[in-house]
Amino acid sequence: MTLDLEQIRKDTPGVNHCIHLNNCGASLPPQPVMDAISEHQHLEATIGGYEAAAQAQDKLERMYDAIAKLINCSREEVAFIENATRAWDMAFYSFDFQPGDCIITAMAEYASNYIAYLQVARKHGLTIKVVPNDEFGQLSIKALESLIDEDVKLISVVHVPTNGGLVNPAEAVGKIARANNIPFLLDTCQSIGQMPVDVDALHADIIIGTGRKYLRGPRGTGFLYVRDSLIEQLEPPFLDLQAATWTGRDQFEIRKDARRFETWERHVAGQIGLGVAVDYALDLGLENIYDRIQTLADSLRHQLAALPSITVRDLGQEQCGIVTFTSDQKTPEQIQTGLSKRNTNTSLSQAPSTLLDMNQRGLETVIRAGVHYYNTEEEIITLVDTIEEILKEDG
Numbered sequence: 357m358t359l360d361l362e363q364i365r366k367d368t369p370g371v372n373h374c375i376h377l378n379n380c381g382a383s384l385p386p387q388p389v390m391d392a393i394s395e396h397q398h399l400e401a402t403i404g405g406y407e408a409a410a411q412a413q414d415k416l417e418r419m420y421d422a423i424a425k426l427i428n429c430s431r432e433e434v435a436f437i438e439n440a441t442r443a444w445d446m447a448f449y450s451f452d453f454q455p456g457d458c459i460i461t462a463m464a465e466y467a468s469n470y471i472a473y474l475q476v477a478r479k480h481g482l483t484i485k486v487v488p489n490d491e492f493g494q495l496s497i498k499a500l501e502s503l504i505d506e507d508v509k510l511i512s513v514v515h516v517p518t519n520g521g522l523v524n525p526a527e528a529v530g531k532i533a534r535a536n537n538i539p540f541l542l543d544t545c546q547s548i549g550q551m552p553v554d555v556d557a558l559h560a561d562i563i564i565g566t567g568r569k570y571l572r573g574p575r576g577t578g579f580l581y582v583r584d585s586l587i588e589q590l591e592p593p594f595l596d597l598q599a600a601t602w603t604g605r606d607q608f609e610i611r612k613d614a615r616r617f618e619t620w621e622r623h624v625a626g627q628i629g630l631g632v633a634v635d636y637a638l639d640l641g642l643e644n645i646y647d648r649i650q651t652l653a654d655s656l657r658h659q660l661a662a663l664p665s666i667t668v669r670d671l672g673q674e675q676c677g678i679v680t681f682t683s684d685q686k687t688p689e690q691i692q693t694g695l696s697k698r699n700t701n702t703s704l705s706q707a708p709s710t711l712l713d714m715n716q717r718g719l720e721t722v723i724r725a726g727v728h729y730y731n732t733e734e735e736i737i738t739l740v741d742t743i744e745e746i747l748k749e750d751g
């Protein structure tokens with residue numbers, strides 16, 4: 357099936373105002389998502405927030421089923437959390453790490469995750485091992501295998517990094533983790549919504565996602581998946597009356613499903629909107645979405661590579677919608693600002709976001725153009741023409 361681009365763009369009013377290539381920052385939401393959010397907010401203002409939530413129970417519950425369908429798990433394994441970082445934290449800080457334990461991660465690790473490793477390593481005397489890249493610039497499966505020993509308590513990597521098109525070989529990592537009985541935490545913040553993510557196929561025990569990026573959901577929404585066999589082993593670092601029940605003066609009981617990682621108060625309209633966004637992606641089909649994104653991204657990479665002063669920076673054997681580049685003529689800031697002045701949204705990714713990788717490659721900043729399925733070949737051509745124009749400008 358090919359996507360009905362005309363309908364998709366009709367559903368996306370934002371495409372009439374800008375060329376939006378900051379989908380790795382936040383995508384343009386489709387109309388059904390905006391309608392769901394504004395309808396609920398209107399209801400809250402009309403009959404009261406608690407009363408509106410009670411009326412919207414089915415829509416709120418739909419979010420769990422939609423995510424479960426998206427990633428191939430059960431609804432009991434899904435928690436709604438306000439962003440990917442907190443979702444990741446709630447899982448990570450639940451592990452009962454002991455001195456001498458080891459966490460394995462990889463070169464493209466995201467700053468917030470790595471900062472958490474450092475904090476826990478300092479507090480509890482852990483070691484952090486970083487898998488080097490292979491010849492393609494993705495985490496080396498051979499090197500990973502050689503790092504496994506009985507001290508390894510967690511393998512935690514990003515599927516797609518914040519700073520490029522790399523798709524790490526997550527399935528192969530998951531196989532090694534499973535074979536060695538080590539929990540596997542996969543950060544799918546940038547991959548969810550742009551490609552199929554199946555927790556069983558990837559052998560992932562924990563994944564996190566955010567609403568606003570490739571899923572085209574609202575800001576301030578995210579989710580956590582934890583495999584059922586692991587849920588009861590993980591005691592969340594924070595508990596509230598949603599996560600646990602106060603059963604006696606000296607007692608409480610923690611929920612048995614993934615909602616133990618949630619808090620009670622939430623962006624209700626956002627949760628509804630996230631469910632609608634996931635359903636929208638499911639209707640289009642994740643395979644179709646990824647096919648189109650890869651076609652557009654490949655085209656952009658080829659056109660950029662043909663410009664004399666541009667270097668495309670994406671690593672890996674498999675590459676997704678995040679296209680990164682630099683120029684030896686203009687700074688990334690100059691190019692991004694020039695594009696922004698012409699209504700073309702890209703973003704910058706700076707070294708501290710993915711320090712290990714950027715330092716290894718001697719990069720300070722890259723420009724990110726994250727293409728989505730609703731972008732067009734014409735927009736890609738306009739982007740490249742505009743970059744050429746900016747490169748010719750004085751100063």
Ligand SMILES: Cc1ncc(COP(=O)(O)O)c(C=O)c1O
Pocket residue numbers: 439440441442466514516517518543545546565566567578
């Ligand atoms: C790879 C990766 N992980 C995690 C995050 C954090 O997501 P959030 O901002 O929703 O907490 C990001 C955000 O850019 C990311 O790129």
